Amino acid sequence: MGNILAFCEFQDAALRISALSNIAFARTAAAAHGGEVIALLVGAGAQAASAGAAKYAGKVIVVEDGALPHYLAETYAPIVARLAKENGATVVTATATALGKDLIPRVAALLDAGMASDIKEMKGTKEFVRPILAGNAYSTVEITTPIVCVTVRQSEFESAAELGAAGAVTTAAAGTVDALGATFEKLDATKSDRPDLGDAKVVVAGGRGMKNGENFKVLEQLADLLGAAMGASRAATDAGMVPADWQVGQTGKIVAPNLYFAVAISGAIQHLAGMKGSKTIVAINKNKDEPIFQVADYGLVMEWEKAVPELISEIKKLKATR
Amino acid sequence: MKILVPIKRVPDPTQKAKLKDGHIDLAGASWIVNTFDEYAVETALRLLENGEGPTRIAGSEIVVVSLAPEDAGKEIRNCLAMGADRAIHVVASDAELDSLAVVKVLAAIIAAEKPDVVVMGKQAVDGDANQVGQMLAGKLGWPQATFAASIETDAAAKSLLVGREVDGGVEFKRVPVPAVVTVDLRIVSAHAVKNGVTPATHAYGGDGARLPSLKGIMASKKKPYEQKKLADYGVGAPVIKETVVTLPPPRAAGQLVADVSTLVKKLADEAKAL
Known part of the structure; x- marks a missing residue:
């Protein structure tokens, strides 16, 4: 028995399309682990995106705090790790975006959890298939820690469909926020009206x-x-x-x-x-x-x-x- | 400033993957320093030298660390030949290691060495896991700046401004030292590393890491090279085990089309992609 804590990215009061692949994996994992999918939304705008997230997950946890104006691995990882423990998670997962790849290994270290990166398939409850050698081979890995961390290759999981009924939204405290001196200075954004590369048909x-x-x-x-x-x-x-x-x-x-x-x-x-x-x-x-x-x-x-x-x-x- | 650079040796990625008994067959493989780690050594050098000299900043030191089999000395010495000052080689086989074990050993070495910065490749091009840098930072309780495409030190070298390639652009993050930085491909472009010593006009030779000079190769043979045992670090059995490796099925053969109108017709009617 264990729940699946799915860290989800959002934008403009909705989940990012990339997060729907994460939810799709989380549902498969929840069935295998006999638990439920908990979507976790952290940071500025999380509350506004929670109703959108609740269309896809039975439970949504929102962490929004003035001390979290921008994503930093240093501030987010302890929150994710703490909520994983508090909510009986056996799997912590995110899509393998730049943010997911930055965050989840740090969470894994805090939880002493083994991690499988960029997975394409779930084979057993803690057994995953992932590409190695620039995709020229697939390695199946089995992890034996009580909690496992995973990032999901977006292109290998179809976007999850909406659930029939909206999930329950709760909030959680950020706790003590310590960026360890790290600061976000600015984002030089690539402006584009085109779809995201990872989402495009x-x-x-x-x-x-x-x-x-x-x-x-x-x-x-x-x-x-x-x-x-x-x-x-x-x-x-x-x-x-x-x-x-x-x-x-x-x-x-x-x-x-x-x-x-x-x-x-x-x-x-x-x-x-x-x-x-x-x-x-x-x-x-x-x-x-x-x-x-x-x-x-x-x-x-x-x-x-x-x-x-x-x-x-x-x-x-x-x-x-x- | 003292920089510690963990490196991994990997099978040459241009070799075709073959299987033996359900795992990658590495008998007869040729080995290289993981490209991103080679870039990390280059980054460390650029942070600690005057590129116009090149002369090293007084009191600076670069220590390379590798967890690798006994016979990986050649790849490790290659980093010394590039300009790193000394090496620590923890002898271990792949079967004994996973990312958490590597992190445990690195954390112990860092506790003893007390570097100001750990600079490493963002991923190894064999396992493609992209985990160790972030895990190490988490374990140490240090800030992290992953996927670095540029680094600028402040005047006192007490913090680093790191340009990180993220989805949707380049994020600039400042981290105080000590910190873990993982480097991306573009860290070795002409003006990516600014240390306040190398003149801003100085353009490094362009693509990639420097090749060891003959003098560097000679010098590397005399540089301190310390060998350690994995058992010295109390690492338990791996918690991540590879059960099997498979090769993806080849893509069905495609077709050449004669002209653009045929292409569009086939995309519309045959592939139903338009």
Whole structure:
């Protein structure tokens, strides 16, 4: 018997889409552990997002406190660890976002809990399958500590559906908040109206062959036509063509959209690790020998300068007929 | 300033993964220092030197620590050849370790060494777990700055301003020392590390960590290299066990299309993706 404490990120009075994958895993885990899903919302705006969270979890705990104006691992981890113990949790989980990856191992240390990162599947109550070696192998790990910590790979768990009845919302105290001297200074946000890379159904990604940031504009036109998120290879982000948080790959975002366009991307294994779970992969590259063609469902050997504007015009035509 | 850099040796990621008895077959593997850890050594050097010299700031020290099998000396010495000052090698096999065991050993070494900063890779490219830095900070009760793409020290080197790559942009977080910093890829770009000593105009050579110089390699053979036993740290049996490893099924072969209109037609009719 044990409950599942699902740390959930939220924005604008609702759970983030990425958190719904966490809830989906938490429900599976709750069934296996004979407990219930408890969604935990911490920080500024948690109360406002709690009604939205209650659509997905039978129990929601809110921790909102003036001493928690911004996320810091130092202040959040003790709260999560304490609430895990107070609520009989045997699993503490979050989506493997930048925040989840920063927070949950620190929580695990405070709980002396073994941890499985970025899991794709639950096999037994404390047995999980996770990618290793840039996704070139899957390791099944069994953890023997009383509490286990987990981060969930968003692309491997379908978003949870709403429950029939709203869950119960309670509040918990933050307790003593000590940032250990750490301070949040600022966020240089990448402004975008496009969907989050991790949530998008379609991703348009460019690589080194795009040559410069200006050339990405044509890919952005394609993305906007398809309601897609923008992505990039490490070569393109390292060269400063596009923001770092567009990077798809082993060390960037892991995505699995319905449709992935890899334009002027060679297909290094680190990039493939981040996108080979996509349902349909289209590669556009002028060099037919690039490894990207080995994972592509549809390959077009053509310069992007010619292919992408044509693609935009053909898709517009197709849309006009519908 | 004294910096401790935990490093891991990993199988060369360009090798194809093969299985033996349900686990990754490492017989005959070639080994490298985990790329992110190599970047951590580079980061430590950039924090503690005048890049124009290069001369090291007086009184600074870089200690590399590794939990690795007996034969990992070559990879550990490679970090000394890059410029780290001494090494502590805790002899251990992978089967004896998990992230909590590694953290326990590192915490004990840190208690004895008292570094100002721990700089390490954000993840090892074999296990891809991305846990140890955060766990270590939690265990020590130190602040953490993970996924660092830039670091700037204040004048007294009492705090670090770290640019962290997060979802939606770059977050700037200030941490007082002692602290744990885990580094991301872009920490080795031209102006990512600012220590107030290296002139702001100085651009490091671009992509990646420095290669050891011949002089560095010669010097590394004489640098202090301390070997320890895992048993010295009272580490129990691992609580995370790998039961089996499988390889993902290969993707079905794709097709080349002749032109854009065929591509769009197939995406719409065959893949139903448009």
